[in-house]
Amino acid sequence: MRKIISGLSAEENTDLLEQQRQERYMEAAREKTAALAARLHRTPTCHVTNFGCQMNAKDAEKLLGILLSAGFEETQDEAADFLIYNTCTVRDNADQRVFGRLGRVSHYRKNNPDMKIALCGCMMQEDLNVEKVLKSYPFVDLIFGTHNLFRFPEYLAQVLDSGERIVDIWKKTDRIVESLPSERKYSFKSGVNITFGCDNFCSYCIVPYVRGRERSRKPEEILGEIRALSESGVKEIMLLGQNVNSYGRGLDEPCTFAELIDRAAKIDGIRRIRFMTPHPKDFSDELIEVIKRNENIARHVHLPLQSGSTQILKQMNRKYTKEQYLALAEKIRTRLPDAAITTDIIVGFPGETDRDVDDTIDVIRRVHFDNAYTFIYSKRTGTPAARMEDPATEEEKKDRFSRVLKCVQQSAKERALLLQGKVMTGLVEEVNTQSPGKVTARLSDNMIVHIDGDESMIGKFYPIRLDICCGFYYFGETAGEEIV
Numbered sequence: 001m002r003k004i005i006s007g008l009s010a011e012e013n014t015d016l017l018e019q020q021r022q023e024r025y026m027e028a029a030r031e032k033t034a035a036l037a038a039r040l041h042r043t044p045t046c047h048v049t050n051f052g053c054q055m056n057a058k059d060a061e062k063l064l065g066i067l068l069s070a071g072f073e074e075t076q077d078e079a080a081d082f083l084i085y086n087t088c089t090v091r092d093n094a095d096q097r098v099f100g101r102l103g104r105v106s107h108y109r110k111n112n113p114d115m116k117i118a119l120c121g122c123m124m125q126e127d128l129n130v131e132k133v134l135k136s137y138p139f140v141d142l143i144f145g146t147h148n149l150f151r152f153p154e155y156l157a158q159v160l161d162s163g164e165r166i167v168d169i170w171k172k173t174d175r176i177v178e179s180l181p182s183e184r185k186y187s188f189k190s191g192v193n194i195t196f197g198c199d200n201f202c203s204y205c206i207v208p209y210v211r212g213r214e215r216s217r218k219p220e221e222i223l224g225e226i227r228a229l230s231e232s233g234v235k236e237i238m239l240l241g242q243n244v245n246s247y248g249r250g251l252d253e254p255c256t257f258a259e260l261i262d263r264a265a266k267i268d269g270i271r272r273i274r275f276m277t278p279h280p281k282d283f284s285d286e287l288i289e290v291i292k293r294n295e296n297i298a299r300h301v302h303l304p305l306q307s308g309s310t311q312i313l314k315q316m317n318r319k320y321t322k323e324q325y326l327a328l329a330e331k332i333r334t335r336l337p338d339a340a341i342t343t344d345i346i347v348g349f350p351g352e353t354d355r356d357v358d359d360t361i362d363v364i365r366r367v368h369f370d371n372a373y374t375f376i377y378s379k380r381t382g383t384p385a386a387r388m389e390d391p392a393t394e395e396e397k398k399d400r401f402s403r404v405l406k407c408v409q410q411s412a413k414e415r416a417l418l419l420q421g422k423v424m425t426g427l428v429e430e431v432n433t434q435s436p437g438k439v440t441a442r443l444s445d446n447m448i449v450h451i452d453g454d455e456s457m458i459g460k461f462y463p464i465r466l467d468i469c470c471g472f473y474y475f476g477e478t479a480g481e482e483i484v
């Protein structure tokens with residue numbers, strides 16, 4: 001096994017020089033890929049499997065972009081010449097899915113001795129996972145973490161060259177190297193990272209430990225990236241961060257999230273802006289006003305609740321009470337009446353009782369959420385919650401989860417029904433693979449609607465009548481020409 005020591009001299013220690021350094025490794029990776037192609041008598045293939053959140057999806061676009069730029073060709077088959085799993089560790093079942101997949105990968109490797117296998121992402125920031133991979137999956141060629149993804153060109157060149165295993169995990173970084181190749185999944189929409197890491201330390205969450213402390217990109221860099229995306233045909237952007245609305249801390253020139261999104265909304269050609277994920281404690285009045293006065297900021301606020309019980313929120317270190325959350329949601333409903341409010345809810349947090357769950361259900365009813373992602377608490381080793389007493393049985397947790405889910409589904413259905421018969425603007429995103437002859441569009445409030453159409457409509461806005469409500473989504477029809 002070979003371990004890279006990632007030290008740079010002091011004068012090399014700038015993001016720009018690091019970028020130039022990686023560009024040189026890109027050249028080397030191209031040469032190695034060309035040599036592999038000559039040996040195989042075909043273009044080598046690559047596949048990136050992504051697990052987890054929008055930020056991971058954005059990282060997966062960079063990994064794929066680097067592989068394509070090096071000369072690989074994408075395949076949908078995991079039995080590729082270069083396979084990467086970009087892992088997630090937010091819930092235990094995400095870890096298990098990766099280990100399950102690795103079991104299968106060993107067979108691909110036996111059939112293709114030239115195959116290279118890489119693991120990266122949040123799971124690799126945890127020592128126990130890396131040890132398990134090193135011990136049980138000796139065919140994995142490359143392991144790196146979240147802080148040094150920008151060094152992938154370097155690892156790629158070296159792994160193609162030497163064939164030796166490379167393991168390089170950084171515990172932290174203050175680096176932001178964002179201009180390496182990226183292969184966007186959609187030509188008309190794109191995520192844009194604005195912050196990395198998180199300082200909130202919610203007691204159940206592993207993210208601050210695997211993604212590090214919060215760092216904000218400079219506003220000029222973000223706005224420059226959005227301008228370039230707009231010039232390349234992107235119409236919708238999503239500002240990404242673990243806690244987007246705490247954006248700006250530590251910047252030399254102060255800039256709040258509200259100021260940033262206000263400036264982004266004014267960039268020519270950007271017709272819709274989304275953001276993910278805000279934290280209720282940082283949701284300012286200024287932000288609500290900026291959303292209100294910019295029609296191209298999506299009418300969708302995802303406001304993670306996690307629990308409706310003030311006692312449990314305290315244990316979770318969420319830094320708001322039930323009453324504060326309700327007051328904020330009320331303010332958003334009043335100031336932005338056309339916005340959907342969606343949320344995340346955890347059921348089964350250590351110490352949660354039936355009364356705490358009643359509080360959660362009370363909040364669901366009072367906010368009248370448009371949708372919610374509901375999860376059963378998953379213990380993450382190394383977090384404070386993992387050490388808390390948890391007297392509830394699995395049976396009790398499942399019952400409580402069913403109660404919450406039923407209430408969420410009822411709320412979502414009632415909210416969706418309010419739109420029936422309305423004509424709203426939808427951006428067509430993809431061909432509907434389940435229903436031939438249909439495409440899927442997304443409304444500003446994040447509602448999905450399936451309409452008759454074909455590939456030529458992808459990336460275009462249409463007025464769409466919402467005919468048949470199916471709970472979380474609609475069947476509809478275009479009610480006019482493309483909106484240009």
Ligand code: SF4
Pocket residue numbers: 198199200201202205206207208242243279
């Ligand atoms: S805000 Fe809380 S839940 Fe979200 S990433 Fe940070 S620590 Fe995790």
